[in-house]
Amino acid sequence: MTNKDKESLLRKLLDQKNIKEKDTLSNLNIIAQIVDLSWDLGHLDGLSHAQNLSDQLLNTELSDSERSELFYYIANSWAAIRDIQNPESKRSFDWEIEEVEKELISLRTSAYHDGFADLPLGR
Numbered sequence: 001m002t003n004k005d006k007e008s009l010l011r012k013l014l015d016q017k018n019i020k021e022k023d024t025l026s027n028l029n030i031i032a033q034i035v036d037l038s039w040d041l042g043h044l045d046g047l048s049h050a051q052n053l054s055d056q057l058l059n060t061e062l063s064d065s066e067r068s069e070l071f072y073y074i075a076n077s078w079a080a081i082r083d084i085q086n087p088e089s090k091r092s093f094d095w096e097i098e099e100v101e102k103e104l105i106s107l108r109t110s111a112y113h114d115g116f117a118d119l120p121l122g123r
Helices: 003-013 024-041 044-058 064-085 098-111
Strands: none
Touching: 003 024, 024 044, 024 064, 044 064, 064 098
């Protein structure tokens, strides 16, 4: 997929302003795509939008595996923010960086959640 195609798809995904428009599985897929595309394209606004949708989704009824999967995407969004704002952070692991802390907390929340074992291996 070209960057132009990624930009076009990301613009369409960013049109979703709240989670009420879709079911949980669709919302999880949209959040995952926004995070991946925003990371690839270096769009902090897209990552912020994904986090906003994630916050909305966390306040709904989710299965254990859905909640675990969502925390995985939240962790990825923090990793992307850290990577975009400070590309050198890949080479060092500064525990004082806020995004590193939030990424690790989200990953641990995902991994220690009851639904983690139910997630597909590809995640």
